[in-house]
Amino acid sequence: MTHKAAIIGGGVIGGGWAARFLLNGWDVAVFDPHPEARRKIDEVLAGARRALPALYDRALPPEGALSFHDTLADAVAGADWVQESVPERLDLKHRVLAEIDAAAPDHAVIGSSTSGFKPSDLAAQGARVIVAHPFNPVYLLPLVELAGEAESCARADTLLRGIGMRPLTLRREIDAHIADRLLEAVWRECLWLLTDGIATTEEIDDAIRMGFGLRWAQMGIFETYRIAGGEAGMRHFMEQFGPALEWPWTKLMDVPEFTPELVDLIAGQSDAQSGHMSIRELERLRDDNLVGILRALRKTGAGAGGVIAEHERSLGQAEGIPQAALVETVRRAVPQTWADYNGHMNEAHYLEIGAQATDRFMEMIGAGPDYIAAGKSYFTVENHLCYHDEVKVGETLVVTTQVVAGAGKKMHLFHRICRGEVVAATMETLLLHVDLTTRRACPPEAGVERTLTQYAEAHAGLDAPVELARHVGAKR
Numbered sequence: 001m002t003h004k005a006a007i008i009g010g011g012v013i014g015g016g017w018a019a020r021f022l023l024n025g026w027d028v029a030v031f032d033p034h035p036e037a038r039r040k041i042d043e044v045l046a047g048a049r050r051a052l053p054a055l056y057d058r059a060l061p062p063e064g065a066l067s068f069h070d071t072l073a074d075a076v077a078g079a080d081w082v083q084e085s086v087p088e089r090l091d092l093k094h095r096v097l098a099e100i101d102a103a104a105p106d107h108a109v110i111g112s113s114t115s116g117f118k119p120s121d122l123a124a125q126g127a128r129v130i131v132a133h134p135f136n137p138v139y140l141l142p143l144v145e146l147a148g149e150a151e152s153c154a155r156a157d158t159l160l161r162g163i164g165m166r167p168l169t170l171r172r173e174i175d176a177h178i179a180d181r182l183l184e185a186v187w188r189e190c191l192w193l194l195t196d197g198i199a200t201t202e203e204i205d206d207a208i209r210m211g212f213g214l215r216w217a218q219m220g221i222f223e224t225y226r227i228a229g230g231e232a233g234m235r236h237f238m239e240q241f242g243p244a245l246e247w248p249w250t251k252l253m254d255v256p257e258f259t260p261e262l263v264d265l266i267a268g269q270s271d272a273q274s275g276h277m278s279i280r281e282l283e284r285l286r287d288d289n290l291v292g293i294l295r296a297l298r299k300t301g302a303g304a305g306g307v308i309a310e311h312e313r314s315l316g317q318a319e320g321i322p323q324a325a326l327v328e329t330v331r332r333a334v335p336q337t338w339a340d341y342n343g344h345m346n347e348a349h350y351l352e353i354g355a356q357a358t359d360r361f362m363e364m365i366g367a368g369p370d371y372i373a374a375g376k377s378y379f380t381v382e383n384h385l386c387y388h389d390e391v392k393v394g395e396t397l398v399v400t401t402q403v404v405a406g407a408g409k410k411m412h413l414f415h416r417i418c419r420g421e422v423v424a425a426t427m428e429t430l431l432l433h434v435d436l437t438t439r440r441a442c443p444p445e446a447g448v449e450r451t452l453t454q455y456a457e458a459h460a461g462l463d464a465p466v467e468l469a470r471h472v473g474a475k476r
């Protein structure tokens with residue numbers, strides 16, 4: 001059954017929520033009286049369609065339906081989740097939340113994107129609401145801080161995990177939650193460094209992105225500092241740097257006055273630093289970098305990479321049943337990071353997607369991660385790729401796999417890499433079954449051999465592909 005989300009306020013954050021729900025298969029209804037709201041959401045969606053599918057090696061579910069409504073009540077009718085994302089003004093939030101509460105179904109989770117109000121502030125006039133504070137861009141960053149009534153937070157946790165997010169439920173409510181407390185502390189010190197003429201906006205950004213910002217994405221602060229203590233770890237780190245808390249290393253709670261002069265100084269320096277790019281261009285750059293970082297983290301499971309890997313496991317894939325028809329082994333979007341200077345998918349990634357098809361087929365015959373952990377696997381000994389057509393970023397590729405032969409130590413596969421009806425490339429691959437202890441070829445375990453043989457027999461009647469056993473044939 002398709003879920004429905006209602007988005008009340010479709011600006012930077014509401015647009016991001018709309019994209020996150022929609023691309024994960026939810027229907028989305030938007031209410032925002034601003035005359036430009038639809039255009040802005042369409043632009044955020046275009047960015048999300050380019051970025052989010054690129055995180056995964058499997059296809060996301062088919063997109064839900066997007067609709068815009070003239071009244072709040074229309075938008076929330078039948079919704080399973082209502083997300084309030086109007087500007088950060090308590091009086092406005094009270095008005096909007098009262099309307100949502102009156103119109104939303106009893107079972108709906110009502111979340112507020114507030115960056116800093118506590119659930120008790122929001123519910124002061126009786127509206128049912130929890131804090132569901134996301135991070136920009138909502139369609140890529142997994143974190144959502146939850147605060148408020150326990151049962152609603154638990155329901156919210158389940159639904160958010162289903163759309164690839166990582167809920168963090170606060171143990172008790174606090175102004176600005178956890179992450180914004182940290183962001184405000186850094187922001188405050190940045191303002192002092194600017195006010196005191198110590199550094200420019202660009203220099204401060206360099207101080208973050210060239211150094212500790214890279215560490216924070218994967219280890220946060222405590223794990224990072226544990227390592228900084230050397231072999232003696234966290235205790236030694238605190239012995240060494242604890243006294244610094246007494247030194248003037250931080251202005252602590254002292255806040256600079258936000259004068260018009262300070263605003264002009266920051267806005268002017270920020271224009272000089274990044275004004276040569278539009279906000280949409282900056283968003284695309286940010287998203288491409290985030291996709292690259294998240295995909296790198298996926299490999300080790302560190303930080304948000306673990307969330308992506310876990311969500312991907314929940315995305316549907318073909319059943320491992322031997323059959324005469326070809327087996328679908330991969331269905332995925334082409335990420336921006338796979339494009340090259342010719343404006344299409346680089347040749348190396350045809351091999352990558354072919355290798356993903358082989359990995360998936362190994363899982364289907366019972367030679368997946370558990371089998372490998374127990375000491376047996378397959379090694380590739382030969383690949384042959386034929387490139388037939390170019391593929392562009394964002395297109396969906398489907399790989400089907402044919403078993404050419406599968407007996408004893410050998411597994412001979414033929415992958416067709418298809419874009420719709422077009423076979424964009426083929427990859428023929430020969431693998432040998434190996435004992436990972438001796439690193440030598442050996443017969444597979446009985447279950448794997450039996451399933452592989454069943455596939456080979458089922459595929460024996462299929463036509464041999466024309467590319468099979470072809471050599472590199474340049475006409476002379």
Ligand SMILES: NC(=O)C1=CN([C@@H]2O[C@H](COP(=O)(O)OP(=O)(O)OC[C@H]3O[C@@H](n4cnc5c(N)ncnc54)[C@H](O)[C@@H]3O)[C@@H](O)[C@H]2O)C=CC1
Pocket residue numbers: 008009010011012013014031032033034037084085086087088089096113114115116133134135136
């Ligand atoms: N911008 C950010 O980085 C983040 C913002 N937030 C929070 O998200 C919320 C929204 O912030 P942004 O999206 O940045 O603001 P925004 O200004 O980009 O968007 C607010 C939207 O609400 C609409 N709106 C105003 N009154 C409305 C009403 N009565 N009914 C329906 N829509 C109405 C406006 O037309 C506008 O499109 C705030 O509570 C903010 O603290 C949370 C995380 C990050």
Ligand SMILES: C[N+](C)(C)CC(=O)CC(=O)[O-]
Pocket residue numbers: 114115134135136180183
């Ligand atoms: C600046 N901010 C308080 C609106 C930041 C957030 O709430 C979260 C984010 O995305 O940085």
